[in-house]
Amino acid sequence: VSGPPVLGTVRDAAVIGSVPMTGVQNLWSMHPMADGTVVVTGSLRSADGRRAGYGTAVVDPTTGTVRTTVAVPYAGKTGFAFGRSALAPDGRTLHLFLSTRPATGPEERLVVLDAATGEVRGERDLAAVVATASASPAGHELAGLVPLPDGGVTLVVDAIPDPTRAGRIPTLLTLDAQLDPVGEPVRVTSLAEQAQTH
Numbered sequence: 001v002s003g004p005p006v007l008g009t010v011r012d013a014a015v016i017g018s019v020p021m022t023g024v025q026n027l028w029s030m031h032p033m034a035d036g037t038v039v040v041t042g043s044l045r046s047a048d049g050r051r052a053g054y055g056t057a058v059v060d061p062t063t064g065t066v067r068t069t070v071a072v073p074y075a076g077k078t079g080f081a082f083g084r085s086a087l088a089p090d091g092r093t094l095h096l097f098l099s100t101r102p103a104t105g106p107e108e109r110l111v112v113l114d115a116a117t118g119e120v121r122g123e124r125d126l127a128a129v130v131a132t133a134s135a136s137p138a139g140h141e142l143a144g145l146v147p148l149p150d151g152g153v154t155l156v157v158d159a160i161p162d163p164t165r166a167g168r169i170p171t172l173l174t175l176d177a178q179l180d181p182v183g184e185p186v187r188v189t190s191l192a193e194q195a196q197t198h
Contacts, residue, residue, distance in 0.1 A: 007038060009061050019064035023047070024057050029085040029145075031094070031115065036062065039115045041085040041096055044068050054083060054098050056118055069118025071096055071111045078102045082138070086145040086153055087115060095153045097126070097145050099138040106137035110153070110179060124179040126155075133171045133185035134159035141168065143197035151177030158196050159185070170197040 005027045008018040021027070025043040032038050038059045046052045055071035079101035086095045094115040100107050108130045112122040130138050134157060141158040148154060152175050158168035170188040175181055189195040 005040075007040075007059050007061055017061065019059065019061055019066075021057055021059055022066050023052075023068040024066075025051070026081075028083045031085070031087040033058075033115065034091055035116075036060070037116075039087070039094065041083060041094075043081060043083075044070055054081065054096070054100075056085075056094065056096070056113060056115070058116065058118070067118070069113070071113060071118070071120055072098055072109060075102050075104075080139050082140055082142050084142055084145040086147040088147045088151060088153075089149055090151075092116060093121070093147075093151065095145055095147065097138075097142070097155055099130075099142055101137065101139070106139075108138055110155075110175070112179070122179055124175075126173075126175075129173055129175075129181055130155075130157065133157065133173060133187075134161070136160040136163050143170070148174070152182065156197055159187070161191060167191045167194065168196050170195055 005021045006018050008015050025045050028042040030040045040057050044052045051074040053070040053073040055069045057068045059066050081100045083098045094113045096111045098109045108126040110124045138157045143156040146154040155173040159171040172186040
């Protein structure tokens with residue numbers, strides 16, 4: 001049986017409730033909010049089941065209400081679509097990174113949203129930034145997104161220096177609050193160490 005992901009509430013090692021996250025197709029990340037709701041990010045579907053795009057869903061685990069916001073509309077068939085999100089220390093600013101490969105070629109996009117309302121506050125094309133660290137798109141090598149105290153964010157990706165050879169290098173790409181790169185990409189290991197991030 002297929003259906004939307006389900007949000008469960010657990011207390012004392014027992015499931016005490018669950019609600020379907022209607023409109024959410026694939027779940028990437030989940031963030032609890034101060035008001036008791038949960039913000040999830042991922043790929044979204046419209047009410048009639050069509051692919052709507054990528055964005056957020058605010059889920060109330062008590063009432064079961066779900067409010068979705070498409071931040072990046074679906075633009076046709078894609079070879080892949082991977083994303084990660086991070087909630088800033090202010091508890092409201094949400095960074096959503098999306099790596100896709102539509103027919104027009106790979107896209108790497110960072111969107112900043114108000115987690116509660118879904119309002120887009122900023123956006124940046126990061127294809128050139130990712131390309132400074134890796135010869136391949138982030139794609140499934142996207143390991144995570146880490147919020148910074150000053151409003152910036154660090155993208156963690158297993159960079160591929162040479163797509164014709166095996167080998168990944170865990171790499172940090174840091175952006176400030178204005179979504180501008182901070183310095184050069186930082187390689188956490190060398191290629192010889194054969195490391196990967198999980």
